[in-house]
Amino acid sequence: MRGNFVVQIGLWGTYSRNLMKSLFLAFFACFTFSVSAAPAETDLCIYGGTSAGVIAAVQGVKMGKKVVLVEAGRHLGGMSVEGLGGTDIDNQPFQNSPAVGGLALEFYRRVSAQYGRSEAFEAMLAAKGKNTSLWRFEPHVAEAVWEAWVKEAGVTVLRGHRLKETNGVTKDGTRIMALHFESGAEVKAKMFIDATYEGDLLAFAGLSFAVGREGNAKYGETNNGIRTDTTHKQHDKPIDPYVTQGDAKSGLIFGVQDTPLGEHGAADESIQGYCFRLCLTKDPKNRLPFEKPASYNPAHYEMQRRYLAVGGVISPPHAAVPNGKTDPGTWHSLASNFTGWNHRYPIASYAKRDAMLRESRDYMQGLYWFMAHDESVPAKQCEAWTAWGLCKDEFTDNGGWPRAFYVRNGRRMIGDFVLTEAQLRNTNPEPVNDSVGMIWWPPDFHSARCLVKDGRVWNEGAVFNVSKEPDWIPCGIPYRCLIPKASECTNLLSPTCPSSSYVAYGAYRIEFTFMAAAQSAATAAVMSMEAATSVQSVSYAKLRERLLADKQVLEVPVK
Numbered sequence: 288m289r290g291n292f293v294v295q296i297g298l299w300g301t302y303s304r305n306l307m308k309s310l311f312l313a314f315f316a317c318f319t320f321s322v323s324a325a326p327a328e329t330d331l332c333i334y335g336g337t338s339a340g341v342i343a344a345v346q347g348v349k350m351g352k353k354v355v356l357v358e359a360g361r362h363l364g365g366m367s368v369e370g371l372g373g374t375d376i377d378n379q380p381f382q383n384s385p386a387v388g389g390l391a392l393e394f395y396r397r398v399s400a401q402y403g404r405s406e407a408f409e410a411m412l413a414a415k416g417k418n419t420s421l422w423r424f425e426p427h428v429a430e431a432v433w434e435a436w437v438k439e440a441g442v443t444v445l446r447g448h449r450l451k452e453t454n455g456v457t458k459d460g461t462r463i464m465a466l467h468f469e470s471g472a473e474v475k476a477k478m479f480i481d482a483t484y485e486g487d488l489l490a491f492a493g494l495s496f497a498v499g500r501e502g503n504a505k506y507g508e509t510n511n512g513i514r515t516d517t518t519h520k521q522h523d524k525p526i527d528p529y530v531t532q533g534d535a536k537s538g539l540i541f542g543v544q545d546t547p548l549g550e551h552g553a554a555d556e557s558i559q560g561y562c563f564r565l566c567l568t569k570d571p572k573n574r575l576p577f578e579k580p581a582s583y584n585p586a587h588y589e590m591q592r593r594y595l596a597v598g599g600v601i602s603p604p605h606a607a608v609p610n611g612k613t614d615p616g617t618w619h620s621l622a623s624n625f626t627g628w629n630h631r632y633p634i635a636s637y638a639k640r641d642a643m644l645r646e647s648r649d650y651m652q653g654l655y656w657f658m659a660h661d662e663s664v665p666a667k668q669c670e671a672w673t674a675w676g677l678c679k680d681e682f683t684d685n686g687g688w689p690r691a692f693y694v695r696n697g698r699r700m701i702g703d704f705v706l707t708e709a710q711l712r713n714t715n716p717e718p719v720n721d722s723v724g725m726i727w728w729p730p731d732f733h734s735a736r737c738l739v740k741d742g743r744v745w746n747e748g749a750v751f752n753v754s755k756e757p758d759w760i761p762c763g764i765p766y767r768c769l770i771p772k773a774s775e776c777t778n779l780l781s782p783t784c785p786s787s788s789y790v791a792y793g794a795y796r797i798e799f800t801f802m803a804a805a806q807s808a809a810t811a812a813v814m815s816m817e818a819a820t821s822v823q824s825v826s827y828a829k830l831r832e833r834l835l836a837d838k839q840v841l842e843v844p845v846k
Contacts, residue, residue: 329355329443331812332466332476334450337365338798339782339805340482341433342390344442346809346837352816355474356442357466359449360690363437365484367798368430369689370564370681372608373616375728375797376422379753384417386725386761388840391802397432398424402609423608426566426681426689448472452637456492461777461821463492478812478822479779482805485633486698486784494771494779495701498633500735500748500789502554508708509758510730510750511790515551519749520620520734524599526590526744535742540589543737543744544627557735558696558789559748560617560624561632563651563689566681567604567613574676575687577655587650588657590744591621595663603658603671612678616693617733620746625650626737633697644692695733695796702786703823704767711794713760721827722763722841723811723834724803729759730793750793759794761843766830769808770822777821780808807834 331347333340336358347354362368374395377384387395399408404421411418437444448468450456457465465475466488481488490496502512531537539545549555568574591601601622604615617623625647632643658664658672677687684690709717711730735748752758768785782804787795810833811825818825834841 327473328475329353330476330816331355331478331480331809332357332474333480333482333809334466334488335365335482335484335783336360336363336444336446337482337484337783337801338367338394338433339365339801340480341437341442342394342802343480343482343782343805343809345390345436345440346806347813348440348442350810350813352813354442355445355476356437357445357448357468357474359447361446361684362430362690363444364429364433365798365801366564366691366693367424368426368433369691369693370426370566370614371616371693371798372424372426372429372564372566372612372614374422374424374799376419376799377417378419380755381753381757382417383727383761384422385415385844386727386803386840387799388838389803389834390806390837391799392838394432394436394802395422397436398428401428401432425609425612428609445472445474449637450487450491452491456488458492458776461773461775463776463778477778477816480805480808480812481779481781482783484694484697484783486700486781489700489771489776489779489781489784490634490698492776492779494775496698496784497701497789498696498698499556499558499630500554503552505554506705506707506709506788508788508790509552510708511788512552513549513555514748514750515548517734517745517747517749519751520617521746521749522594522599522620522744524594524597526593526597527742528739528744539739540593541587542590542626543739546736546738548738548740548747555735557627557630557748558633559733559735559793560626561629561647561692561695562617562623562625563648564614564616564693565651565689566608566678566687567615567675568611568678569606569674569676570611573679575679576676577652577659579656579660580649580652582649583653583656585657585661587653588661591654591657592661592663594621595665595668601658601668603668603675612681613675620734622654623651624733626734626746630735632692632694647692648688696789696792698784699789699792700771700781700784700786702768702770703772704765704786706765706768706785706787706791706795708788708790710762710765711759711791713758716760716762719763719765721766723766723769723807723830723839724764724800725761725840725843726764726794726800727761728794728797728800729753729757730790731796732789732793763841764795764800764804764807766807766811766825766827769804769811773821773823777823778815780812780822782808803839806837807839810834810837
């Protein structure tokens with residue numbers, strides 16, 4: 288693999304023999320599928336059954352091509368079926384729903400039909416109105432939409448087929464010829480799309496990629512690298528970071544990293560924290576109370592304990608999706624993200640990813656138990672947290688827990704063109720003349736590290752500007768950022784791991800943006816096949832014509 292970042296992070300905690308046995312059995316169950324049905328050849332092979340992967344597959348079939356969609360797990364839809372029901376559409380002071388077009392809009396229409404709210408949804412669109420709730424959904428509803436759609440379209444889906452970590456991709460010069468899976472299947476295709484969040488296909492194919500934060504100087508940016516001025520999601524109460532309060536020699540409490548802050552704007556290997564997008568309910572008939580994890584260690588929540596002791600409030604989540612459910616992300620800096628542990632995840636082995644997933648789940652389960660039961664939690668807060676539990680009707684094959692992380696940053700391809708802050712800034716932005724969709728979200732990163740600064744716990748790296756004077760503007764998705772260097776590969780595109788800086792990816796990483804980019808990537812892949820040319824040589828004029836015909840949104844609509 289080729290990349291510009293490797294960092295070693297030690298995993299916290301140990302695992303019992305029973306837990307590891309359970310993990311192995313769950314892993315084995317996911318990947319024991321018959322390989323006899325795997326087609327030897329197809330026109331377009333898409334790796335990653337995310338929302339982007341499904342959209343790309345549907346578009347490929349609509350354009351008359353044979354498509355194989357390959358998913359390492361068992362569920363289609365990515366984060367839309369792993370808890371992210373509070374879609375980031377029209378949920379901020381600005382209105383970004385005008386950016387949703389094409390098959391992405393068709394997905395939300397189909398979701399509305401599931402809830403019997405199509406009339407209200409269409410009325411909102413016609414009036415160009417802003418109604419956040421009409422864009423939101425429950426995970427199982429989204430999954431029903433995706434499953435019905437691929438069946439209707441006639442997409443061939445291979446589940447439980449994970450790329451081999453070694454020799455998983457066969458190339459002939461700059462062309463990928465075949466993918467090889469742990470299941471034993473082999474898929475040959477003319478064109479490939481990496482629709483994973485992690486960027487495994489592009490990495491295994493030997494393409495250049497980045498993980499971590501570039502320094503501001505690399506691309507002439509202002510929000511990249513180390514943020515010594517972090518104010519967003521900063522602790523509003525002082526928390527002593529030392530095991531023995533006031534004694535720096537006593538060591539650090541759990542969750543605080545023993546690393547120096549560094550220089551403002553300097554390159555850094557850290558990435559923003561991940562979390563689970565849990566789906567929770569207060570409904571006693573549907574609620575699964577949080578159980579105390581077997582590995583529960585009360586010392587892991589000393590940071591929360593000290594914050595509460597000085598008057599801090601860690602409020603519980605609130606209902607944000609239909610039927611009184613919620614999909615908590617990081618509404619409080621001490622309530623969801625496991626900051627600082629995930630820097631290596633995008634390039635970690637499958638086994639290490641599985642272990643990190645398990646550890647994060649144990650930590651989050653323990654946090655919910657702590658907030659509902661620990662004697663240090665004020666009674667009012669304890670009562671409010673106790674009311675929430677997992678949903679019996681969500682993630683039914685995993686005890687009410689999402690099967691995957693919210694991977695906010697995976698690998699980012701490095702192509703001949705790199706999308707940066709220059710295209711997003713509101714002062715003298717560089718124009719995008721090859722738009723294939725819209726980015727309509729500010730650069731958005733959660734904290735990357737939890738450190739000591741001025742004798743207190745301090746979060747570093749969060750950026751999110753939705754003020755009345757924002758420093759960003761909506762911009763087009765450049766086609767150039769979806770394709771690799773011509774010298775490295777000529778028949779692969781990636782809508783989920785674009786060629787972008789850390790800053791630009793922070794604005795790009797929204798599910799409807801992935802969907803828009805995926806439809807355009809699939810369209811370009813088909814046009815490349817039909818013209819017998821590389822993805823780098825696709826005619827943008829012809830691509831634009833087809834995208835507009837398919838009702839993609841390529842510029843900010845004129846009011």
